[in-house]
Amino acid sequence: MDPACAFRQLVDIAERALSPGVNDPTTAVQCLDRLHTLLRRIATRDLAIGDGVGDGVLRLRVRSASWADYVALGCDEIRHWGAGSPRVCRRLDAMLHELLTVVDDDRRDVLDRQLELLEARRAALPDAEREAALGPGDPAERPAVTRLEHGPTT
Numbered sequence: 095m096d097p098a099c100a101f102r103q104l105v106d107i108a109e110r111a112l113s114p115g116v117n118d119p120t121t122a123v124q125c126l127d128r129l130h131t132l133l134r135r136i137a138t139r140d141l142a143i144g145d146g147v148g149d150g151v152l153r154l155r156v157r158s159a160s161w162a163d164y165v166a167l168g169c170d171e172i173r174h175w176g177a178g179s180p181r182v183c184r185r186l187d188a189m190l191h192e193l194l195t196v197v198d199d200d201r202r203d204v205l206d207r208q209l210e211l212l213e214a215r216r217a218a219l220p221d222a223e224r225e226a227a228l229g230p231g232d233p234a235e236r237p238a239v240t241r242l243e244h245g246p247t248t
Contacts, residue, residue: 098159104129106200112175112182119179122172126182127237130189136164137197157235161197162204177215186212 104125112120141158159167169186176182190205190212197205 097124098167100132101129101164104132105167105171107203109175112172112179119176119181122176122179122182125187126172126189129172130192131191133168133193134196136161137193137247139203140160161201165204169227170211173208173215177219183216198248214218 108122108125110116111118111125141160148245172182173186178187187209190209194202194205223234
């Protein structure tokens with residue numbers, strides 16, 4: 095089984111959703127949410143599968159995708175095709191920043207590079223579109239529940 099297959103399928107759905115003929119950023123954002131979940135699940139895991147050795151003889155060598163491979167797979171094409179969608183840019187930015195809070199230092203550079211590439215795509219947008227991509231966005235995309243800290247009532 096190819097673990098990257100789920101990533102590829104979600105990216106394909108997002109790309110189709112972002113095509114000019116479909117123009118469905120909601121579906122693309124939902125795909126990003128699922129990709130975020132997958133990336134978060136592997137963010138701190140050892141992804142090396144390694145070699146299969148039996149009786150002291152190398153029997154199987156399995157090439158495994160790296161953290162950089164999974165992040166690129168989940169971000170590159172969506173960033174390219176979604177650059178004109180403020181919602182997609184905001185969600186991709188939020189996903190990358192959130193992942194930065196959970197990864198070890200050795201995986202941060204991959205996320206930082208993705209943020210640089212996203213910013214370069216946004217910088218190429220006309221001013222009004224760039225402002226929209228950086229703005230607060232749709233209220234429906236913000237967390238529905240905010241935890242409030244209350245002190246004792248008297």
